[in-house]
Amino acid sequence: MNLQFIVDGLFAGAMIGLGAIGVTLTYSILRFANFAHGEFIAWGAYAALTLTGLIGFLVGHDIAPLGPFSFGWPLLAAGIIAMALTGLLALALDVILFSRLRARGNAIIMVMASFGASLALRSLLEFIFTDEPQYFSREIQIAIPLGGGMRLTPDQLLLFGLAAVLVIAMFLVMSRTTIGRSMRAVSENPTLASVVGVDVERVIRATWLLGGALACAAGIMVGITVQVRPYMGFDLLLPLFAAAILGGIGSMPGAVAGGLIVGLAEAAAVPLVGAGYRGAVAFAVLIAVLIVKPTGLFGLRE
């Protein structure tokens, strides 16, 4: 059997994991399932794509790709700006929509509103950019053999490394910094958090900024290795939720582990049971884990 699915699965899993961190944080801190989170992935990818083009236009001449990669420094610069912009987009959506509904304290209304926001954001992307797929680069990359029949392109290798850096940075933020501890505190007990001196509104803002930025990173990974389409985030939404629930809602390492498992399961499904059952396999794994451990892999509570 060809082991390539392991590499493909882990790579897809890293993208899902980055997106799932935002889902799990929003769910545990704001207490609703945000179905618009997938749109942050797509908006982030389009933002990076547009900014890359803008930088190229401003520089005025072709910029050679870096080493073996398909892209040059403009994409790296655009990626950082796009992550900030996507964080701000998530924050803006909260100010315009979710914060008003939060005051009424009804989680179902928040979920429904996120469905609406998802539809609106996606349609807006389609309106601006059309549904024609776009690409960061059309260069064909030569994959590097990793042994055992597994191959990975230089782009994938670099992105995988960058994703790992982001996950580690995020882990350090959550475990070592005041804002990270405050986020964990609000997710566990918002009333006690405010008594201890945590400004809950500030924690909510941080949650949107971080979740949006990580979703953008996932979007850029998908964009570089696959393509950029308005539906790219929406298509990832179910795997994102599967990963967040699998890892245990509220657990950031859980979301990453869940993402890798979902990615691997989906990739393994293709050679084993055929591409048609790809999506179903992720959910079979999810159900199996939840039967054994209802709180998810790293979950502390129901």
Next chain:
Amino acid sequence: MLRVENLAAGYERGVPIVRGASIEVAPGEVVAILGPNGAGKSTLIRSIAGLVPKFSGRVMLDGLDISGLPAHQVVRHGLAFVPQTENVFGGMTVSDNFALAAAVMPTRERHARIAEMYAFFPGLEERRALLAGRLSGGERQMLAVARALMVRPKLLVLDEASAGLSPKMVGTVFEQLKAIRATGVTILLVEQNVRAALGLSDRAYVLAEGKNRHAGTAAELWNDTAIADLYFGGIAEREALA
């Protein structure tokens, strides 16, 4: 230190649970709020701490009107509140619980203050890497109190520190509170355990139907059989028989 003037408060507009309570706590004093179930004791102090909406009246802390401040600002002004239940972050380690509490202080003071709190509560130091949810009920209460003391509060407000603890643990917790009182911390506490509360306090208020009905020194209230019969289920008689 604390002056509550004619406070009305409750969770729902138009449904006040506290209906015109007025209390005062002088610096260095320990004051208890006693009263039957449903008298509004917890609502009163939760409202003082900024957790329950106030409808009218004022809360002054050291001359400053804190009536309109949200809970996370109240603690910054020196009023530290310990809720009755779920008063520690069970999913976080003891040391993370401390670090979070210390975060309202200037960065350079945090480290030394955390060390001071470990020195005052040595039982917690050996548990610092443990999730707070795995502590015993008594240890958890210590952690909750230590967390509140962390910020060097002008006033420590405790909601039923004895709730859910075994009689032996209640004794330990109140011994600890006596040690805290000896350091000069001003304390306001709500308590069901009248005997333990009056043993610790200088003065007490008796709250009924959202208003304070009686006030006096701990000894006066303890010896007033009429009040004991009315509000504490004749506790003095039962104590005498025991």
